Amino acid sequence: MPDGAFFAFLVVDGALAGAIYALVALAFVVVYKASRMINFAVGEWTMVGSRTAAAAGQVLGTGLAGALVTACVAMIGLALLFNRVVLRPLSQRSLLSLIMVTIGVGIFMRGAATVVFAGLPVRIVSPFPADPLVVGGLPVAVDKIAAAAIAAATIAALSWFFHGSRTGLALRAVASDQQVAMAVGIDLHRHFALTWGLVGVLSVLAGTLWSVASGGGFGIELLGLKVFPIVILGGLDSLPGTIIAAFVVGILESLVTGYLDPLVGGGFSHVASYVVLIATLLVRPYGFLGRPDVERV
Amino acid sequence: MGGLEGTPHLLEIRDLHVSYGRIRALQGVSLTVPPAGIVALIGANGAGKSTLLRAISGVVRARQGSVSFLGEELVGLPVHQIARRRLIHVPEGRGMLARMTVLENLRLGGLAARDRRDAAADLKRAFALFPALHTRRSQLAGSLSGGEQQMLAIGRAMMARPRLLMLDEPSLGLAPLLVREIFRIIPQLAGEGTAVLLVEQNARMALQCAAHAYVLQTGRVVLSGPAADLLAAPEVQRAYLGAG
Numbered sequence: 383m384p385d386g387a388f389f390a391f392l393v394v395d396g397a398l399a400g401a402i403y404a405l406v407a408l409a410f411v412v413v414y415k416a417s418r419m420i421n422f423a424v425g426e427w428t429m430v431g432s433r434t435a436a437a438a439g440q441v442l443g444t445g446l447a448g449a450l451v452t453a454c455v456a457m458i459g460l461a462l463l464f465n466r467v468v469l470r471p472l473s474q475r476s477l478l479s480l481i482m483v484t485i486g487v488g489i490f491m492r493g494a495a496t497v498v499f500a501g502l503p504v505r506i507v508s509p510f511p512a513d514p515l516v517v518g519g520l521p522v523a524v525d526k527i528a529a530a531a532i533a534a535a536t537i538a539a540l541s542w543f544f545h546g547s548r549t550g551l552a553l554r555a556v557a558s559d560q561q562v563a564m565a566v567g568i569d570l571h572r573h574f575a576l577t578w579g580l581v582g583v584l585s586v587l588a589g590t591l592w593s594v595a596s597g598g599g600f601g602i603e604l605l606g607l608k609v610f611p612i613v614i615l616g617g618l619d620s621l622p623g624t625i626i627a628a629f630v631v632g633i634l635e636s637l638v639t640g641y642l643d644p645l646v647g648g649g650f651s652h653v654a655s656y657v658v659l660i661a662t663l664l665v666r667p668y669g670f671l672g673r674p675d676v677e678r679v
Numbered sequence: 680m681g682g683l684e685g686t687p688h689l690l691e692i693r694d695l696h697v698s699y700g701r702i703r704a705l706q707g708v709s710l711t712v713p714p715a716g717i718v719a720l721i722g723a724n725g726a727g728k729s730t731l732l733r734a735i736s737g738v739v740r741a742r743q744g745s746v747s748f749l750g751e752e753l754v755g756l757p758v759h760q761i762a763r764r765r766l767i768h769v770p771e772g773r774g775m776l777a778r779m780t781v782l783e784n785l786r787l788g789g790l791a792a793r794d795r796r797d798a799a800a801d802l803k804r805a806f807a808l809f810p811a812l813h814t815r816r817s818q819l820a821g822s823l824s825g826g827e828q829q830m831l832a833i834g835r836a837m838m839a840r841p842r843l844l845m846l847d848e849p850s851l852g853l854a855p856l857l858v859r860e861i862f863r864i865i866p867q868l869a870g871e872g873t874a875v876l877l878v879e880q881n882a883r884m885a886l887q888c889a890a891h892a893y894v895l896q897t898g899r900v901v902l903s904g905p906a907a908d909l910l911a912a913p914e915v916q917r918a919y920l921g922a923g
Contacts, residue, residue, distance in 0.1 A: 562774045567762035567791030
């Protein structure tokens with residue numbers, strides 16, 4: 383493959399991965415925006431989402447669509463339960479204890495998943511043809527394109543929801559000031575529940591797409607580690623910032639895998655985004671599009 | 680007044696007590712607001728005026744006493760439930776969402792009014808009331824001047840079509856011209872049928888536009904009556920109107 387084509391291949395491949403990263407990162411950001419809570423278990427949620435979809439496909443014998451719907455219902459249920467049983471009783475506690483709880487829940491989910499899903503398939507069989515599509519001389523895997531397209535559509539729907547609907551407006555109000563939100567008649571608990579319902583759906587979609595695009599769900603909980611540099615680079619509470627950062631990290635990883643990993647013996651691609659993260663924070667402490675808490679009084 | 684079913688008062692507060700830790704901010708306040716017109720609440724700094732409004736809107740919990748709105752007990756209800764009864768509190772400092780646009784802030788105000796079909800008409804009315812907000816509708820609320828923010832706060836409250844509008848120090852920190860503008864708008868709202876409970880340090884202007892008034896001192900009502908009578912009362916003149 384000539385140099386230019388190799389570069390283009392790496393960029394496209396990275397961008398496709400970036401679209402899925404963006405989905406996982408959005409599951410993180412919606413929670414952070416609504417409640418300032420850092421969900422360290424976002425990778426585990428994605429893993430359970432994908433394994434639920436894989437299991438549903440096997441047990442129910444439905445196609446991928448049926449498995450996805452079933453998994454979404456199950457994960458919404460799980461997320462609502464988590465919000466009601468774990469988070470709500472802790473809502474008067476410090477943010478730090480909530481954050482520690484998400485770490486604990488993450489470990490619990492990993493352990494529980496090996497028991498609950500024992501003997502069930504991990505893989506979600508790709509419904510797309512295995513032969514790569516050749517676009518402008520570049521081979522691109524069909525399932526990766528499809529995964530990226532679905533991720534992009536989901537992101538577009540989510541942005542419309544936040545900026546074009548009444549409920550989205552209310553959610554953004556909760557995100558910017560809970561006192562004011564209550565004062566205009568918004569029920570905080572109902573909207574926290576809604577946020578977690580979204581997390582349930584996003585974990586199924588992101589988990590399934592990742593599983594399909596990467597040819598198996600292996601190491602999916604490590605997605606969490608990829609998401610932290612993304613959300614911090616994006617500015618934590620900015621949806622567009624997060625999406626941009628997801629593509630930056632996806633492409634960066636791909637380029638590092640292609641050019642640097644062969645030189646250093648592999649593995650540097652996993653660290654590269656953290657190097658960029660540190661460098662960026664030195665210049666822009668609030669990330670690409672994050673805003674410092676400054677206002678006119 | 681439709682929907683009142685013979686209740687003489689819109690809001691009736693009886694023997695309300697509120698404490699912040701060991702500090703007793705309200706010590707048995709009783710007060711009524713009729714279904715229309717302006718009731719003023721005046722008093723020195725720390726007299727408990729803001730605390731009273733916060734207790735009515737559910738932001739602080741009353742230790743004892745009752746707040747009855749259209750015959751329904753409000754003490755113990757969560758803040759959002761009280762707002763949905765269209766009892767709207769515009770706090771001191773205005774409670775703007777600084778990072779959202781003027782239009783978004785106004786739309787949020789409309790969430791408390793259940794009937795969403797009228798939202799467009801309400802928006803039109805808010806812009807008619809405050810034309811400056813229309814020019815700045817796409818601007819972030821945090822970038823408005825103090826006077827514009829106060830107008831946005833009142834405009835947002837009006838989007839809920841309030842049965843009772845509680846304003847906490849609407850003139851605070853505003854230039855004299857804007858203070859006069861605010862005091863031109865408040866009677867206009869009242870004239871259109873919104874009951875107003877007005878907390879003000881600017882006692883003279885408050886008493887001039889109100890029908891009835893209460894004077895609060897260290898958490899108690901020490902004086903009440905028709906606003907015109909209080910305006911003329913020597914003890915009010917001495918303590919709050921700066922007369923010798």
